[in-house]
Amino acid sequence: MMVVVTGASGSGKSEYAEGVAVKLAGKGDLYYLATMRVYGEEGVRRVERHRKLRAGKGFQTAECPVKV
Template identity: 45%
Template sequence: MLILITGGAASGKSEYAEKIICARARSRLYLATMQPFGSAARARIARHRALREGKGFETLERPLDLPGVALSRQYDGILLEDLGNLLANELFSPDGAKRNSVKSILSGIRKLKENCKMLVVVSNEIFSDGEAYPPETMEYIRMLAELHARITQEAGAVFESVCGILLPIKGGFEV
């Protein structure tokens, strides 16, 4: 099963994703995409590590090339944290997929689905401010929206976390 959880910054989306995986998966992989650029990123990574401490997650750091992930075994649940970081890495990193980022990420997600019973993808809700941004940022927003739409088509459930409240958008179940 593929599940997409979106939400704004500090909305509780990661906590819900962990709850879903912990309730339904004995073997758990946390696939982290954030690169530790700067003290704020390092602090956020440390916070997420502390939050999942003792929850039975193996962790794999993978900021680029999701299709190239070679897992040594099957997992009951994989948590991909997060789609927005992964897309930014692919789009703006010198080694990233650039214009092929959406295709690459979707290919990687499909490959991950083959290696688990449940894949939970966490992403960012960044589409509501109505602002106009420089062309590179607008392309990033467009690509993230495309990823959300394509993943939603394949997902069994989609949720949005708003102020700590998980709202079912598609499918759904008790968390």
């Protein structure tokens, strides 16, 4: 199954999509592919916020903004 979540920047897409993934995975593995290129302090803050949102949910995260 593939689920696509779209929306504007700052609209809560990531948090919503993570919740959907957790529910669909049940006891299965969870993978998170983080592809944002970080520019400046705002980018650093966004990445840190997303890391905190994922914390404790069981995601195995790969941060690779290029060459996915």
